[in-house]
Amino acid sequence: MAADNLADGGAADTHFGFRTVPLGEKQRMVDEVFHSVARRYDLMNDLMSLGLHRAWKDLLVSRLRPPKNGRSFKLLDVAGGTGDVSFRTVEAGGAGTSATVADINGGMLGVGRERAAALGLADRVEFVEANAESLPFADRSFDAATIAFGIRNVPRMDKALSEMRRVLKPGGRCFVLEFSRVDVPGLDAVYDAYSFKLIPGIGRLVTGDADSYQYLVESIRKFPPPEAFADLMRGAGFKRVDWTPLTGGIVALHSGVRI
Numbered sequence: 001m002a003a004d005n006l007a008d009g010g011a012a013d014t015h016f017g018f019r020t021v022p023l024g025e026k027q028r029m030v031d032e033v034f035h036s037v038a039r040r041y042d043l044m045n046d047l048m049s050l051g052l053h054r055a056w057k058d059l060l061v062s063r064l065r066p067p068k069n070g071r072s073f074k075l076l077d078v079a080g081g082t083g084d085v086s087f088r089t090v091e092a093g094g095a096g097t098s099a100t101v102a103d104i105n106g107g108m109l110g111v112g113r114e115r116a117a118a119l120g121l122a123d124r125v126e127f128v129e130a131n132a133e134s135l136p137f138a139d140r141s142f143d144a145a146t147i148a149f150g151i152r153n154v155p156r157m158d159k160a161l162s163e164m165r166r167v168l169k170p171g172g173r174c175f176v177l178e179f180s181r182v183d184v185p186g187l188d189a190v191y192d193a194y195s196f197k198l199i200p201g202i203g204r205l206v207t208g209d210a211d212s213y214q215y216l217v218e219s220i221r222k223f224p225p226p227e228a229f230a231d232l233m234r235g236a237g238f239k240r241v242d243w244t245p246l247t248g249g250i251v252a253l254h255s256g257v258r259i
């Protein structure tokens, strides 16, 4: 994993699913995936996760604890896509809770803006086209930062984590929700069969694009185990780094604090 995220300058390789690609190429390939699936992304999330992504995101929001009173609480939702985590957070919080969705993909953001308008949340959730590796926000400007099912798509995860730390206020918390390692005997075989045999087929039926979903399941397997990801968070300067495995380890909720 070392060369994947610690190197720079275009000389190193990384992975795009199970393929090895030049580090500088990965982002373009990831962007094609999300441009291709943007319109059907939310439907596919429900189908692929059997609705579980909703429970995982609700747990994330309960850990964020946006204040119920009018106190100001500013969330930065990195790789926030179509806005799910941000909508749930402002709905759970009081009138002072607002969110900024930062994502590199205009197609995903466009769907997110439409959803915000339909939910009546356009005044509390803003959408900004931005690369997680170089966030266009001032130091110490957010109370919390999240990245849900996004970090494994970012070529230089270490940079994205450092950037999230930079823009957090001291005491601000960072949460990373990401697929992890199944740690329940028997569930791993079922999960593998479901991922590799069913998901690309569902992707083909719903989006007409099996390859994008093949990438998504492969990228899940290439993501580092939770201990290694916790080390990356510590390397980015976070303290009190911890994680909670969810649903037998299918997903983990990682957290850290900017002191």
Ligand code: SAM
Pocket: 027, 030, 031, 034, 078, 079, 080, 081, 082, 083, 084, 085, 102, 103, 104, 105, 108, 130, 131, 132, 133, 147, 148, 149, 150, 153, 154, 155
């Ligand atoms: N967080 C949303 C959710 O949970 O529904 C969307 C997750 S989606 C699986 C991954 C998102 O990461 C996509 O919207 C994609 O455009 C975004 N992404 C990929 N690379 C990125 C980067 N370098 N900077 C910002 N966003 C990125």
